[in-house]
Amino acid sequence: MTTRNQDNSQAAGATPQDLGARFEQEFGRAPDGLWQAPGRVNLIGEHTDYNEGFVLPFAIDRTARVAVAVRQDATMRLLSTYGDQGVVSTNLETLQPGTAKGWTKYPLGVVWALRQRGIDVPGLDLLLDSNVPLGAGLSSSHAIECAVITALNDLTGAGLEAEDMVLATQRAENDFVGAPTGIMDQSASLRGSQGHAVFLDCRDQTARLVPFETGPARLVLLVIDTKVSHSHADGGYASRRASCELGAEVMGVKALRDLEVADLEEASGLLDEVTFRRVRHVVTENDRVLQTVDLLDGPGPDAIGPLLDASHASMRDDFEISCPELDLAVDTSRANGAIGARMTGGGFGGAAIALTPLDAEQKVRDAVVKAFADAGFAAPDIFTVSPAAGAMRIA
Numbered sequence: 001m002t003t004r005n006q007d008n009s010q011a012a013g014a015t016p017q018d019l020g021a022r023f024e025q026e027f028g029r030a031p032d033g034l035w036q037a038p039g040r041v042n043l044i045g046e047h048t049d050y051n052e053g054f055v056l057p058f059a060i061d062r063t064a065r066v067a068v069a070v071r072q073d074a075t076m077r078l079l080s081t082y083g084d085q086g087v088v089s090t091n092l093e094t095l096q097p098g099t100a101k102g103w104t105k106y107p108l109g110v111v112w113a114l115r116q117r118g119i120d121v122p123g124l125d126l127l128l129d130s131n132v133p134l135g136a137g138l139s140s141s142h143a144i145e146c147a148v149i150t151a152l153n154d155l156t157g158a159g160l161e162a163e164d165m166v167l168a169t170q171r172a173e174n175d176f177v178g179a180p181t182g183i184m185d186q187s188a189s190l191r192g193s194q195g196h197a198v199f200l201d202c203r204d205q206t207a208r209l210v211p212f213e214t215g216p217a218r219l220v221l222l223v224i225d226t227k228v229s230h231s232h233a234d235g236g237y238a239s240r241r242a243s244c245e246l247g248a249e250v251m252g253v254k255a256l257r258d259l260e261v262a263d264l265e266e267a268s269g270l271l272d273e274v275t276f277r278r279v280r281h282v283v284t285e286n287d288r289v290l291q292t293v294d295l296l297d298g299p300g301p302d303a304i305g306p307l308l309d310a311s312h313a314s315m316r317d318d319f320e321i322s323c324p325e326l327d328l329a330v331d332t333s334r335a336n337g338a339i340g341a342r343m344t345g346g347g348f349g350g351a352a353i354a355l356t357p358l359d360a361e362q363k364v365r366d367a368v369v370k371a372f373a374d375a376g377f378a379a380p381d382i383f384t385v386s387p388a389a390g391a392m393r394i395a
C-alpha cells in the first residue's frame with residue numbers, strides 16, 4: 001500500500017484561453033480546437049459492471065482539457081501541464097501496445113484504437129491540462145481518453161456515436177494501456193449531463209439519464225480521497241472476479257446479473273461461505289442501484305442515504321474491499337451529519353463519498369480531518385463534486 005502526497009483539493013485547471021496560449025507558445029501555432037471530458041464518481045453500483053449488472057455514475061465538474069492541432073505528417077507531439085515529462089514525440093505508424101511511456105499511453109491508446117478501427121487519424125500536436133485528481137478513483141485516465149476521442153471524432157469527421165467511443169476507449173485501456181477496465185467510466189464521461197447521473201446497464205450498454213441534482217436539495221456530495229493507493233495487480237480484484245464467475249457457474253446463470261435477491265437463499269445452500277458473500281454483495285448491489293434510480297426519479301436525492309450506507313456495509317463485510325481509512329471516512333461522515341456515505345471505486349483505497357446537507361458540510365470536513373489525524377492516517381483531500389456535463393468541444 002502506498003500513500004500519494006499531491007494535494008488535489010484546490011486544483012483549478014487552466015482556462016480555455018490559458019490553454020490556447022500555452023499551446024501556441026509550445027507548438028508555434030494556434031490549436032484547431034479545445035475539447036474537454038470529465039472524471040466521474042460512481043454514486044452506487046460497485047463491482048457490478050463485470051457481472052453484467054447496473055451502475056449509476058455521474059460526470060463531475062473536474063475535467064481533462066486538450067488543445068489539438070492536426071499535422072501534415074505522421075508525427076505526434078504530446079505535452080501535459082502536469083508532471084515533468086516534457087514534449088513526447090512519436091511516430092503514428094510505429095504505435096503498438098507497449099511502445100508508449102507514462103501518461104502518453106492514454107492519448108496514444110485512443111489514437112491506436114481508432115486506427116485499428118480503420119479511422120485515418122493524422123499526426124497531431126496535443127496539449128493536456130487536467131484537474132481530475134490522479135489515482136483517486138475519479139478516473140483521470142478516462143477523462144484524458146474521452147477528451148482525446150471527442151477531439152479526434154470531430155477532427156477526423158469519423159462520426160462515431162457515444163457507444164462506439166465507449167468501446168474504442170475500452171480497447172485503448174484494455175489492449176494498449178493494459179488496464180482491465182470496463183465501460184462505466186467512459187460511459188459517464190461521454191454521456192454525462194449536468195444535474196444527472198447515468199444509469200447504465202452493463203449487459204447491453206443501454207444508458208438513461210436520471211435526475212440527480214444536489215444543489216436544489218441543499219446537499220453537497222463530498223469526496224474524501226484517503227490518498228491510499230492500492231494496485232489492483234496484487235490479486236484482490238482478480239480474486240473477486242473469479243469468485244463472481246464461480247458463483248454464476250454454480251448457480252447456472254450467464255452472469256450474476258441474472259440472480260435476484262430472492263435467489264440468495266438457494267445460493268447460500270450451494271456456495272461456499274466466502275463465494276456466497278461475494279455473490280450476495282453483487283446481487284444486493286444491483287438491487288440497490290435499481291432502488292436508487294427509483295428514488296431519484298421520485299422523491300429525490302435526500303431519500304438515497306440508507307442505500308449508500310447499505311452499499312458500504314456490503315462492500316466492507318461481504319465483498320471485503322474496504323480498508324480502515326475508507327471505513328473511518330464513512331463512519332465519521334455519518335456520525336457528523338452526512339445522510340449517506342460509501343466507499344466508491346474498486347476498493348482497497350481511493351475515495352469515499354458522503355452525501356451531506358449543506359449546513360453540515362463544515363462539521364463533516366472538520367470531523368474527518370480530525371479523525372484521520374487521531375488515527376495516525378495521512379491527511380485526506382476533501383472536496384465537493386457536482387453532477388456536470390459530459391465530454392464536449394469548448395472552443
Ligand code: ADP
Pocket residue numbers: 080081082083102103104106128129130131132133134135136137138139140141142144
Ligand atoms: P485514475 O484513472 O483512477 O485516476 P489511473 O491509474 O487509471 O487512475 O490513471 C492515472 C494516470 O493517468 C496517471 O498515472 C497518469 O499517467 C495519467 N494522468 C492523469 N491525469 C494526468 C495529467 N493531468 N497529466 C498527465 N498524466 C495524467
Ligand code: MG
Pocket residue numbers: 139140141142
Ligand atoms: Mg483510470
